[in-house]
Amino acid sequence: MTESSLIERVANKNVNIYEFVEVVINDENIREEIIKQLLTNNRIMVYYHCYYIISKASEEKPKLFYKYWDDFASLLNHKNSYHRDIGLTIIANLTKVDEKDLFSILYEQYIKHFNDTKFMTAQCFVQNLKKIIKHKSEYIERVVELLLEVENRCNYLQKQKELLKSDIIEVLDEAYQQIKHQNIIEEFIRSQSNSISPKTKKKAKEFLKKHKL
Structure with missing residues (x-):
């Protein structure tokens, strides 16, 4: 071909x-x-x-692509938000086989996308955190702490932040059983039970029901 x-x-x-x-x-x-x-x-x-x-x-098959880590990591700074999404997603996939701990070098650059210039890229960032904390449990506490600071970390319109919290709840659900201080997650989720975002309100109620809170 x-x-x-x-x-x-x-x-x-x-x-x-x-x-x-x-x-x-x-x-x-x-x-x-x-x-x-x-x-x-x-x-x-x-x-x-x-x-x-x-x-x-x-x-x-993440091992087949690990040698291209730097190429995919370079997309995180791309001027095109679609390419930043690509970088965020593939790097998250590759953390499963990150035997050289390359993500530790990239972490600060990666989390900047929590407040990306494009809201949809911030959504992509949060959604990919589920994979990262699954593959790299050492980041669970840091990721939870980061996400709970959404109000201060993100400069989006309030309705966008409220929507973003629906994705945040999914990550917190992934982290919940593995975190020491579950009460900080519980407090955050309860505060979303009356969110102006129907999606976030629904996710919060599902979380509370699932964990019998």
């Missing part, structure tokens, strides 16, 4: 993402080409479909 034909297949709106995931996992040459297009191609239908492919493949 030539580079141009590969790009056109990937760019097709009806591309079979799952088929490409299998190809990328099993063919190193195709894998490298898809990563290259993800990092360098300016066509959204190309780099975003490459993102879908690499995101799923790196969740299934």
Whole structure:
């Protein structure tokens, strides 16, 4: 398959993402080409479909992509918010196999996206924290402390912050059984039971019911 034909297949709106995931996992040459297009191609239908492919493949087989850590980490500072989302997601996937503890170097840069210039990127950041605390339990306390400071850390409109809290609740649920001071999470969740965001209010009530609080 030539580079141009590969790009056109990937760019097709009806591309079979799952088929490409299998190809990328099993063919190193195709894998490298898809990563290259993800990092360098300016066509959204190309780099975003490459993102879908690499995101799923790196969740299934993160070891195959660990050597590209620096390439994906470089996306965290990209001017395009879609690329920042890509970096946040794939780095989170790779923390599962982070034997060199590269995330410790990246941590401060990573958490800056809690207050990204784009609200949707902040949502992407919070959603990916579930993977990070699952793969790196040493960060649970720090992540919980960070998320509980949402009011002071984030400069979004109040209705956006209230919506963001729905994602925060999901991360706190992941952390709840593993944290020493569960009461600080409980207090935060209770305070969201009357949120102006219907989604956040629902998540809070589900959390309280789940944990019999």
